[in-house]
């Protein structure tokens with residue numbers, strides 16, 4: 001008896017979004033696929049998932065010692081950090097303007113401009129620029145960043161339900177891409193994409209961040225939310241067809257497994273191996289359900305995820 | 317594929333004799349369709365009808381059992397392609413491959429590593445399942461199999477010579493081993509052996525699903541029932557594509573010939589333990605039933621067990637603990653009182669840190685319907701009112717001689733409202749992550 005045909009015919013396709021233009025030596029396209037992750041037998045996987053390395057404008061005081069060991073001195077200088085990240089295989093630099101947070105330095109628009117300029121000069125890669133995650137300061141520094149990087153097609157984020165207007169307007173005015181972030185829910189993601197789209201920003205300039213939890217800390221929820229988003233998108237729902245970015249490094253490195261080796265069960269194994277795997281396995285699990293762009297922290301997990309993606313693309 | 321009551325009724329005797337305990341054959345058929353009755357309750361069904369109903373009722377992916385006793389492993393019996401459609405039910409078994417040619421000491425060490433590995437996570441004990449033993453001479457093989465079975469492990473017999481396989485089967489006794497004779501082996505020829513020893517049998521075909529279906533048909537014709545599929549993955553993309561096709565064929569098309577669990581060997585497609593772990597993660601996420609590892613680093617195994625636990629949690633029901641007042645380390649009236657939610661992960665993160673600190677504390681677990689601190693807060697299920705209610709219903713005030721309560725740092729913003737809800741109480745704000753609890757308790761004690 002012949003094996004029944006199991007190929008799906010999807011009505012929809014994921015939107016392709018390109019990061020980088022102008023002085024960027026390299027541009028990175030994400031999305032564009034017409035099937036679920038790496039099912040090369042039934043559709044095209046137009047672009048490989050890309051890897052961004054997270055760089056902060058302020059020496060992080062709460063990062064795992066393992067990350068500090070891996071990056072060393074460059075952590076005090078976002079330009080050097082970005083250059084090293086490029087050397088170590090990033091496709092994109094995810095610059096976090098964390099020092100703008102009222103409790104972590106409260107720097108302002110001028111500082112943001114200077115930092116963005118320095119980092120643009122230090123690397124040829126496209127940028128993501130994140131605000132500190134506090135509404136007013138996000139508005140202040142992300143507008144500055146969007147203006148400073150005009151012509152470079154950077155991504156700015158996060159635009160959330162509570163504060164998307166100013167950020168989307170800045171992206172629109174300066175030809176940038178916007179990251180739409182919603183808390184782990186298909187309908188909220190959809191709603192935000194619609195609101196942002198209504199402001200007139202074209203679809204090829206929106207990336208969505210459906211929020212993730214780390215391995216052992218909610219990754220299964222992202223797995224299922226992302227899969228539902230992706231199936232709806234391929235099924236033809238145009239409001240969910242944006243490529244997905246996930247802040248894997250941030251989530252994985254705040255878990256106990258990654259952060260510490262003090263008084264943990266012996267069964268948890270070698271600390272460095274465990275911590276790196278915590279990030280790499282979170283990343284690969286999300287790649288398995290549709291991630292298009294991963295923001296990572298450790299050079300070794302970057303190398304592992306990159307090689308895994310090479311292997312997954314080899315069937316194309 | 318499930319049958320309707322009417323379809324079942326058509327093959328029943330239709331005499332309404334009531335011996336099944338139901339008034340009519342039709343009513344009995346309806347109960348069968350709703351899975352509220354067993355076909356065996358009707359003494360008059362024909363063998364033919366029985367066979368038809370059995371096939372129709374069989375799960376789309378056959379349930380396979382390996383091992384015995386408290387390490388019995390069941391895989392298969394899945395009913396959905398996507399986890400959110402319902403849930404994935406049977407976690408994939410994790411095995412370590414051990415060549416029988418290892419020295420006695422090395423082999424014993426390998427077996428001990430697997431048998432001895434258990435780790436607690438979110439209140440559950442997680443562990444690996446067994447070993448896959450790679451053939452040698454019949455005698456040596458039998459001895460190795462016995463060694464593993466004696467430790468309670470499930471075994472996969474990796475051997476191609478029927479005499480060696482039989483030695484292994486005999487040594488495994490009634491522990492339901494799995495025969496794996498290699499991707500290219502003629503499994504039908506091994507069917508009688510599998511049957512004789514109630515073992516399951518792997519059927520392989522390199523990357524060709526038509527050939528694989530033909531091979532399972534042949535093995536079934538030769539008497540085998542419990543099959544496992546090796547679709548012959550030659551790369552990582554295959555490791556996603558082949559299981560996806562098998563799962564769809566079995567579940568969406570009810571294609572019985574491919575309705576069996578899948579076995580995978582990620583180590584042979586990887587250059588390091590980390591890569592092997594990542595491929596195993598992909599396979600846990602999508603559709604492997606048995607995963608045989610070549611390397612056993614504790615960190616790797618721990619991350620895979622955590623992922624397996626995550627993916628196989630029912631998406632509709634977060635793992636929860638009962639709300640109430642928990643005592644950590646025999647607390648005294650003067651011990652601090654901490655409050656958290658009843659999401660298991662949250663509870664065990666906090667309880668674990670308090671225990672680890674060696675200090676005593678009261679842990680008040682509010683009913684948040686199984687949600688984490690911030691999720692419950694955002695959903696309005698962990699607010700000042702809910703916390704005050706937990707304080708009152710548990711009667712904690714009578715057990716302690718102070719009136720202060722420590723909030724999770726993530727919801728520091730609740731302290732004002734909570735002080736209003738609990739007049740006379742002092743609300744303290746603890747650290748944001750539970751990892752900060754030991755030093756926080758130390759600080760509290762010194763004040």
Ligand code: B12
Pocket residue numbers: 182183184185188211212213214217218221251634654655656657659661662665666686687688689690691692693694695722723724725726746747748749750751753
């Ligand atoms: C998984 C998840 C979900 C799951 C639910 C999982 C569950 N059972 O709780 C789902 C998908 C269902 C969900 C839903 C929602 N979510 Co949600 N979710 C998450 C996610 C990814 C992880 C949460 C988690 O499991 N954390 C792990 C546990 C262990 O953390 P925890 O409980 O906070 O405990 C830690 C600390 O608080 C501390 N701690 C705990 N207790 C105590 C006690 C004391 C005394 C101390 C000192 C410390 C302490 O120790 C723990 C370890 O460090 C987070 C984002 C993220 N990455 O963290 C968002 C997040 C919590 N969700 C959010 C939101 C808004 C929602 C929704 C309202 C959105 C929606 N979809 O409508 C819904 C609400 C649910 C509903 N309507 O029923 C927001 C909350 C925003 C905010 N800051 O207020 C978050 C932060 C995402 C975001 N960035 O926007 N979510």
Ligand code: SF4
Pocket residue numbers: 328329330331332333334335336337338339340341344357358359360361
């Ligand atoms: S026992 Fe069988 S034949 Fe008799 S009523 Fe029940 S279903 Fe009908």
